[in-house]
Amino acid sequence: MIEVQNLVKxxxxxRAVDGVSLVxxxxxxxxxxGPNGAGKTTTLRMLATMLQPVAGTARVDGHDVLRExxxxxxxxxxxxxxxxxxxxxxxxxQLRYFGRLYGLADAALERRIEELLTMLEMADYAxxxxxxxxxGMRQKVALARxxxxxxxxxxxxxxxxxLDVMSARSVRDFIxxxxxxxxxxxxxxxVMSEAERLCDRIAIIHKGKILVQGTPDExxxxxGEENLEEAFVRLVGEE
Numbered sequence: 346m347i348e349v350q351n352l353v354k355x356x357x358x359x360r361a362v363d364g365v366s367l368v369x370x371x372x373x374x375x376x377x378x379g380p381n382g383a384g385k386t387t388t389l390r391m392l393a394t395m396l397q398p399v400a401g402t403a404r405v406d407g408h409d410v411l412r413e414x415x416x417x418x419x420x421x422x423x424x425x426x427x428x429x430x431x432x433x434x435x436x437x438x439q440l441r442y443f444g445r446l447y448g449l450a451d452a453a454l455e456r457r458i459e460e461l462l463t464m465l466e467m468a469d470y471a472x473x474x475x476x477x478x479x480x481g482m483r484q485k486v487a488l489a490r491x492x493x494x495x496x497x498x499x500x501x502x503x504x505x506x507x508l509d510v511m512s513a514r515s516v517r518d519f520i521x522x523x524x525x526x527x528x529x530x531x532x533x534x535x536v537m538s539e540a541e542r543l544c545d546r547i548a549i550i551h552k553g554k555i556l557v558q559g560t561p562d563e564x565x566x567x568x569g570e571e572n573l574e575e576a577f578v579r580l581v582g583e584e
């Protein structure tokens with residue numbers, strides 16, 4: 346699970362994250378929603394140990410993100426907004442490289458690579474260099490990379506951004522699968538219909554602060570709106 350208490354991050358005078366608190370349980374998809382610049386990606390980067398908070402605490406699978414950053418990296422699978430693949434490596438080589446970084450080796454690593462190539466339907470381009478891949482193909486490689494060490498906790502930043510209908514649907518199906526497997530999934534998205542379908546609970550963040558948390562039904566009931574998009578617009582607009 347992920348536990349966050351009063352997390353704070355400054356960039357000079359800008360208070361990008363201002364006292365964020367949330368809990369994401371195992372077997373749950375928790376959505377972090379907000380307009381551009383609200384603090385979503387900064388929050389996720391701190392939880393993934395890519396940035397250090399200036400105040401507050403955060404624990405991933407029981408490990409403190411500041412004092413036990415190595416253990417956090419071993420425990421979590423991260424899909425960043427910008428996937429950053431090595432263009433000259435094939436999909437298979439990407440997975441082999443990151444698998445070795447996570448301590449996997451030899452037959453066990455090769456079995457895991459084959460599992461992921463099959464699971465994500467990547468066999469047709471597994472041995473092609475990534476430099477010519479489409480957005481959907483790159484996203485699948487990045488997702489496989491995040492799963493190579495079979496983490497129980499997933500942090501996904503805009504996992505379907507820029508994908509075509511079929512690729513986005515495939516990623517959403519995998520997020521559903523993660524929940525069924527009892528994994529903890531924290532994701533950000535701008536697609537309200539996606540959040541409404543996938544998320545068990547949602548936090549809306551604006552100007553670095555959490556405005557409200559609850560299930561999609563609770564947020565709709567709170568605002569009297571029929572869908573999550575209208576509820577989101579109303580809550581952010583009122584703030």
